[in-house]
Amino acid sequence: MCAAVDPVGGDDLCAVGDRNVETAVEHFGRYGDGAVATRRAGTLLVASRTDFAGAFHNTALRVSPDTAPGQVLDEARAFGAAHDRDIVLWVATHRDQDLAKEARASGFELRSTAPGMALRTPPPAPAVPADVELIRVTDCADSEAFAAVHRDVFANAGRPAEAVDHFASPDALLAPNVTAVLARVNGTPASCAMLIRTGPTAGIYWVATTPTTRNRGLGTLVTTAVARLAFDHGAETVILQATELGAPVYHRIGFTNFTTYDRFLLPRPVRSASQRRDAAEETDVLQ
Template structure:
């Protein structure tokens, strides 16, 4: 066992994400390879988020063959796609095969925080309100996500569709508004005692006002109230300082590989 995998905080960072992606792959409107040794989903949407591979656990001696087999199917569709990795699902052989196939590698810090007490929550600024919302607000949340993450606006509809298979009882969603206008959002996906934080973003015009902090802190408090004892997330460089202020610590690196067709 590597030193990283020996850290008990790494397993929830991996497991929550892989369960999140397993549910994503279960969407009845998405296609799938139907394999038992990984999670796959594909659509006609030309964006890597909507075409993905995750949780590869290939049998010994099968890594090279299976990696090439899965790659061939996705490259053959001609649409951008992501291969999500984690410390226990990404081997050197898989990584080398992906890079050799023209995929670009990136990494995000996998972060962990124990939920052992109240989360510091400064008062929101003037005009700021934090709303706990349900599926009825998925469209508004998706519009904030597309603009906040710099996605094309036409992806808002597919994002709503992507959220369809998630049980509303285990998917906590927060929407922040300023003077009634949505400016930030975030979700927490609960798996047992673990809360995984995803989709946290703030519109550019509203950044630097502590709104992202307030969204994250609200999700943590909600998760703790639901009985969660730990929280995990996969941070962007922009969001990392906020998460560190909230007590998150990096416990591993989460690799991902993206393929984009050459025009």
């Protein structure tokens, strides 16, 4: 069920939150270096250039709730086979219980759970430390600095640094519906966040702080800054999906849980020769 942030509009909040997630998944599929994005049978499917099994990299998302769960899984598995990728299946707990049941019955692993959170009023302006410069990402150099923060984080976590190109390319960060911010400490990129707008809703994504500059409140700083920019540009609601590490930070800012998103891992099947040919000749890429 969808829990309302306030007494009015709980179901609407889930709907706009889902729409923003859908837009974000599609956005990175459009602008990720070498990525493929397509829609089949009410399912949004994305394959990244890398085989990193991230929630936004190699992904299946049911966008039509009336699509049968078995059909969603069939499309996701076929897409994973065609592109030789493990696929992360998104399941919104307020609407996709049938899909979750089918995924579990098929033996798929629950990879992660992320609370969906929302904010309806601008947070107070953050205090910026004297050695910190907070800027908006406005050009390719800023985009590269944003990506550098994430490459540091990915490398520290043992993840492939090249996977950052899926979401932190200049095209992804400088798109008209995107606003991104970057914090530098003594001139060095240290923390960042981005938001993607869908009408009166803005979603915050890819909040990160380099390992050497953590525990200074920089994650709070960039999240608050980008949320305020969203409201400045007319947003009525700001949403995000929180990691376990980030959830306490977002609660302190004022975000409140309204749902949960589960992510199941669908391992790649063995591809046939014809499936490999189909992947090479993919034509239904979203333009």
